[in-house]
Amino acid sequence: MGDATQDTSTTSGGSGIDSSGRIAAVAEVARRLLPEAGVITDRARLRTYECDGLAHYRVTPALVVIPQDAEQLAALVRACAEHAVPFVARGSGTGLSGGALPHAEGVLVVTSQMRTIREVRREDQRAVVEPGVINLDVTKAATPVGYYYAPDPSSQQICSIGGNVAENSGGAHCLKYGFTTNHVLGADFVTPDGDTVTLGGAAPDSPGYDLLGAVVGSEGTLGIVTSATVRLVRLPEEVRTILVGFSSTDQAGAATSAIIAAGIVPAAIEMMDALAIEAAEAAVHCNYPDGAGAVLVIELDGAAIEVEQEYAEVQRLCDDHGAFEQRLATDPAERALIWKGRKSAFAAVGRISPDYIVQDGVIPRTALPEVLTAIAELSGSSGVRVANVFHAGDGNLHPLVLFDDEIEGAGEAAERVSGAILDLCIEHGGSITGEHGVGMDKSKYMPRMYTDEDLDTMQLVRCAFDPQNISNPGKVFPTPRLCGEVPGRHKGAHPLQEAGLAEVF
Ligand SMILES: Cc1cc2nc3c(=O)[nH]c(=O)nc-3n(C[C@H](O)[C@H](O)[C@H](O)COP(=O)(O)OP(=O)(O)OC[C@H]3O[C@@H](n4cnc5c(N)ncnc54)[C@H](O)[C@@H]3O)c2cc1C
Numbered sequence: 001m002g003d004a005t006q007d008t009s010t011t012s013g014g015s016g017i018d019s020s021g022r023i024a025a026v027a028e029v030a031r032r033l034l035p036e037a038g039v040i041t042d043r044a045r046l047r048t049y050e051c052d053g054l055a056h057y058r059v060t061p062a063l064v065v066i067p068q069d070a071e072q073l074a075a076l077v078r079a080c081a082e083h084a085v086p087f088v089a090r091g092s093g094t095g096l097s098g099g100a101l102p103h104a105e106g107v108l109v110v111t112s113q114m115r116t117i118r119e120v121r122r123e124d125q126r127a128v129v130e131p132g133v134i135n136l137d138v139t140k141a142a143t144p145v146g147y148y149y150a151p152d153p154s155s156q157q158i159c160s161i162g163g164n165v166a167e168n169s170g171g172a173h174c175l176k177y178g179f180t181t182n183h184v185l186g187a188d189f190v191t192p193d194g195d196t197v198t199l200g201g202a203a204p205d206s207p208g209y210d211l212l213g214a215v216v217g218s219e220g221t222l223g224i225v226t227s228a229t230v231r232l233v234r235l236p237e238e239v240r241t242i243l244v245g246f247s248s249t250d251q252a253g254a255a256t257s258a259i260i261a262a263g264i265v266p267a268a269i270e271m272m273d274a275l276a277i278e279a280a281e282a283a284v285h286c287n288y289p290d291g292a293g294a295v296l297v298i299e300l301d302g303a304a305i306e307v308e309q310e311y312a313e314v315q316r317l318c319d320d321h322g323a324f325e326q327r328l329a330t331d332p333a334e335r336a337l338i339w340k341g342r343k344s345a346f347a348a349v350g351r352i353s354p355d356y357i358v359q360d361g362v363i364p365r366t367a368l369p370e371v372l373t374a375i376a377e378l379s380g381s382s383g384v385r386v387a388n389v390f391h392a393g394d395g396n397l398h399p400l401v402l403f404d405d406e407i408e409g410a411g412e413a414a415e416r417v418s419g420a421i422l423d424l425c426i427e428h429g430g431s432i433t434g435e436h437g438v439g440m441d442k443s444k445y446m447p448r449m450y451t452d453e454d455l456d457t458m459q460l461v462r463c464a465f466d467p468q469n470i471s472n473p474g475k476v477f478p479t480p481r482l483c484g485e486v487p488g489r490h491k492g493a494h495p496l497q498e499a500g501l502a503e504v505f
Pocket of ligand 1 (some may be wrong): 096162163170
């Protein structure tokens with residue numbers, strides 16, 4: 001089990017009552033507001049919520065509340081604020097960084113009863129949805145009018161739009177269409193003191209600071225989204241899905257770069273290496289090319305005439321870079337099987353290893369061959385197997401670090417390899433997370449990317465929204481700071497001041 005040591009730096013609330021008394025006060029408010037099933041205090045039932053998709057961190061919350069609408073949710077947050085009780089928002093709990101890990105002395109606010117799609121507006125290509133709405137359901141609602149919701153995490157059949165907004169989630173088709181942040185136009189949002197504010201909106205831009213931009217990707221640390229206005233994208237006239245077999249990841253990586261360099265932006269380019277293919281075959285019999293060291297799943301979409309031209313060019317570039325087999329899906333069933341292999345890859349490694357870590361890092365696409373070679377060397381020298389599945393088009397790696405927890409020291413060795421992979425990402429100009437977020441799991445890696453001053457500055461933003469530090473405390477930042485603290489070290493005069501080149505007014 002991971003170290004889920006919790007940040008206890010919330011204020012005492014000034015009420016003089018202990019944590020269980022304060023929780024009881026919030027539970028009383030919840031009982032007044034919600035039906036019986038919406039307030040969970042029974043220890044056994046609370047344990048159902050003790051983790052998200054990263055199950056090696058587990059904390060039982062003190063209270064779970066399941067509001068049915070935004071007003072109830074805001075009132076519950078107000079009660080938390082009044083009693084200085086920490087709260088954590090939870091959508092579907094599929095997060096892979098421990099972001100929705102509960103607080104032991106806090107309230108878990110679950111949005112699973114807020115699943116109404118309020119509007120699908122074809123005329124201005126928007127949908128307005130509640131936070132618990134499942135990602136794929138937005139597309140299902142928009143398809144009859146010729147549209148879909150483009151960001152498609154592999155978890156799209158279960159993850160919620162609120163979770164997607166909080167994590168700025170990506171997916172296979174984000175290469176061409178952009179991440180969640182490019183598709184959220186507005187949000188209703190409950191601040192940590194329980195006020196409801198509207199950020200962004202139907203107009204393309206609003207003056208002033210981009211607070212919606214700050215909220216997208218803030219991992220529940222700034223408050224809770226209660227409604228999102230999202231952009232819908234026109235269904236393409238033509239879609240072609242191609243499965244391409246290569247002998248090595250080097251060849252597949254070079255083909256990826258060549259396709260983009262040729263000015264083609266496919267809807268998706270996904271890569272899987274030999275170990276990931278082996279796992280997917282064992283799990284879903286996806287019939288990928290025999291003996292492949294790597295496969296690319298390339299999807300082209302758009303106007304039929306454009307897709308036709310791009311397809312010819314992609315075929316040629318893959319051949320030039322050593323493809324030994326190219327297979328175009330000829331019907332929806334074949335297309336679905338190709339994607340099934342890719343989308344089931346995380347769970348599939350369970351077929352070839354009892355335990356595994358899903359790592360998530362991002363690098364500039366051009367660094368792919370170098371980083372993949374370095375990962376293979378790390379794996380060879382440590383004896384820890386690593387399967388690679390990733391969004392090759394945008395350099396978002398998902399190394400799956402395999403181990404057997406029954407073997408003494410194997411978990412620690414896997415953790416070391418997993419951390420070393422993040423170091424490789426940073427060394428190559430990348431980042432410690434491409435799409436899964438920092439959450440609880442990666443907060444310890446933040447200082448590898450940022451200085452203390454950087455982190456303090458980010459926390460000034462958090463403090464502006466949440467001076468009591470009650471909204472998902474202990475996540476994202478390695479060292480929580482209280483909001484009254486002066487950020488950073490006290491530095492002497494700036495070198496430019498000392499040189500007489502600048503003054504501070
Ligand atoms: C098999 C599998 C495949 C995955 N593939 C992808 C992928 O391709 N791309 C990708 O990006 N991710 C992927 N993920 C990770 C995960 O599905 C996403 O991060 C997703 O957005 C989480 O949504 P959720 O509803 O489950 O959120 P949760 O796990 O419940 O919460 C995630 C975070 O969001 C916060 N949060 C939840 N709801 C709200 C709200 N209404 N307001 C404010 N904060 C909120 C929580 O506090 C937490 O910090 C995958 C996960 C799995 C298990």
